[in-house]
Amino acid sequence: MDSFFDGKFTWIFSNEILSEYAEVLAESFGEKTMTFTISALVSSFNHGRFKPSYKYQMVIDDKDDNKFVDCAVGANVDYLVSDDKHIKNLLKIKNLFPPIPIITPKQFKAILDLIK
Numbered sequence: 001m002d003s004f005f006d007g008k009f010t011w012i013f014s015n016e017i018l019s020e021y022a023e024v025l026a027e028s029f030g031e032k033t034m035t036f037t038i039s040a041l042v043s044s045f046n047h048g049r050f051k052p053s054y055k056y057q058m059v060i061d062d063k064d065d066n067k068f069v070d071c072a073v074g075a076n077v078d079y080l081v082s083d084d085k086h087i088k089n090l091l092k093i094k095n096l097f098p099p100i101p102i103i104t105p106k107q108f109k110a111i112l113d114l115i116k
Contacts, residue, residue: 003112010046012075016067018042018049050075056098062086073098081108 004011013021018038025034041047052070059065065086072080080102082088091102103111 003109003115004041004046005044007046008112008115010048011041011044012048012050012071012077014050014052014067014071017071020064020067048075058090058096058100059086061089069100072100077101079103079108079111081105 003009021041022034022038025037029037042049050071052067052074054074055066055070056073057063057066058069062084065084068080068082068084068087069090071077078101080087080100081104082102083104087102088104090096090100
């Protein structure tokens, strides 16, 4: 979160992704924390809302995860940061097309640590 609010990266999301984050935050931390966190994220200067126009349906084992892949591919992001096993299974596909730059949160943190 610190790296985000320090402007080290831009967070790209779709309405579907934002809804899932809100749901998980509310379940885990309560309505007030969810409202505060989502408000802070979407009012920041370094976010972008993207509406995918194509559904690739690349994640087979958990179709709900496709919203992350569709957004990442469509928005041409530098990284899709995920520890989700269904999304990470895409890394096993040789010559995946379209290519998806999937990295773990730990790998992303290492990249962010290099940015001053």
